[in-house]
Amino acid sequence: MNNAKIIAVDFDGTLVENKWPEIGAPIEKNIAKVKAEQEAGAKIILWTNRVGEPLEKALSFCKEQGIHLDAVNENLPEIIKAFGTDCRKIFANEYWDDRAVLMSEKDIGEFSDGFHTFNSLYYQRLILFAALVNTFPTLAWKSHKHSDGEAPFGGGWFIVGINTPKGPYTYHYEDKDWGLFHCKEVATAPEWDGHTDKDVERVLSLSDDESDWAAREVALASQKERESAEDKDDWDYGVACYESALRAYRSLERDGHSGMSIQITKSILNRLIDGKCLTPIEDDPDIWTKVEFGENDPIQHFQCKRMSSLFKDVAEDGTVTYSDVNRVQLINKESPDIPFRNGFGTRLIDKMYPIMLPYFPADKKFKIIVEEFLTDEKNGDFDTVGYLQLILPNGEVVDLNGYFKDGPDGMVRIEHAEYEERKANRIDKK
Incomplete structure (x- = not known):
């Protein structure tokens, strides 16, 4: 290559003032420097992150300025041939303010400020x-x-x-x-x-200030996930959830929420996540979709478009009842950390506290404290249930004292004495 100079030059901030994606004002001293070096035999590579139409505008600008480009975001064949390497190892994503990068064959990888290469x-x-x-x-x-x-x-x-x-x-x-x-x-x-x-x-x-508290907490939690997992698939999901929560937190920060406003926003977000409406549901015919729950069902069933957990049943005599399948949560007193739900609990609450329109579900659920146990191994996991207490959304506690056992056609109510007798003969599941 005879030690010919190669100039790898950025566009925005080097040949023109940075006004991305438009073309900024020319930086005349750099343009003159590049043209002078080119006249002296140097070869010019335009090295830019521009692509598509913005790149075409940059190429047109160079042509108008009289700068001939020997390559655009590519190496010159003689570089690869001479060095068996890729000069992008040096120039990739480097910006040199208002200076062109001047390199010759012997300079590549050896450019120095006197202290560092x-x-x-x-x-x-x-x-x-x-x-x-x-x-x-x-x-x-x-x-x-x-x-x-x-x-x-x-x-x-x-x-x-x-x-x-x-x-x-x-x-x-x-x-x-x-x-x-x-x-x-x-x-x-x-x-x-x-x-x-x-x-x-x-x-x-x-x-490391207060604004990064959330990031640090998420980083610590994510690290714990990785340390406790056996392989990547075990921790990937948990870490992704932490990162998603942090992005949501950052979004609230960028919107300027704090104090009272972030609490209000959180309550709105929680309702959306839980699939709950934000304004009361009226009995508007347009919000109901008819659904089928089996053949020859004399009751007409409708599902709410605004809140998919809400259903309307219309009996043959025209009686209308409503049921929100997400408003009731059952908690086994022996395993309180694993809440669940079933149709019996929902029907119980619908009878005790029927839904009336307009309907605006509470932020908290109705919680039923239950006790389940088995008295006969052939009956599976349990055959006796006690519905002990109900915790209302406002925190009030109501005693239910409802006791049931397996019958030929499902659960049947029993007296408290029989319930206690069966409990004394319970079989602990293995």
Whole structure:
């Protein structure tokens, strides 16, 4: 190559002022420098994150300025032939403010400020950014594809980024360094927002202050998930839930919620997650869809479009009743951490506290405290049930004292004395 200079030059912030995706004002001194070097025999590579129409505008600008481009986001064949390597190892995602990057054959990998070589600085940045990503893993991501689905620089590279409170910051690295970054992999990178090296101060917003309390807590919880799991499939789901919760938390932060407003927003969000309406349900014919619960059923059944857990039954005589299958929760006194629901409990509450329209379900459920046990092994898991207490949504406790046993056609009511006798003869399940 006869030591011919190669100039790998960025576009936004180097040849023009950064006004992405538009073309900024020309930076005349850099344009003049590039043209002078080209006249002296240097070859020019345009190295930019622009693609599609924004890239075409940049190419037209260079042509109008009299800059001949020997390559665009690609290596010159003579570089690969001479060095058996890829100069993108040096230039990938590097921004040099208002300076062109001047390299000759002997300079590649040896560019120095008198204390560090270019390669050593590149390696230090790699390690430091990996440390930053691994400190805030729930805010970071990595991908083998850009947002448009294309592989960075034609392949062999990936993009890694971290979402700071002031916006994202990203770098490209070779595939061999993929394992240094302990963060989630995404199918495609988020769309680039136009940030350059001048925006590196964004990472300072990741300081260890109160605003990062949530991120630290999620990071700790995610680490516990990983440590307690046997393989990735065991912890991946739990970590994904933590990260999703953090994104929701960040969204509320960005909207400026705090104090009372965040509590109100949380209550609204909880109702949406639980599938509950936000305003009372009226008996509007347009909100009901007819459903079938079996052949020859004399009762007409309708499901509410606004809240799928609400049903309306119309008997042959025109009597209308409503049932919300999500408003009742059963709690076994011997295993209170595993709530469940069944049709009997729902029908019991519907009878005691019938639903009337307009209907606006309470934030909390009706909770029935039950006791179940088995007296005959042939009856399966249990054959005797006591419905002991009801806790209303407002916290009030009501004694139910309803006792039942298996009968030929289902559960039948029994007296308390028989219930206690059966309980004394219970069989502990293995």
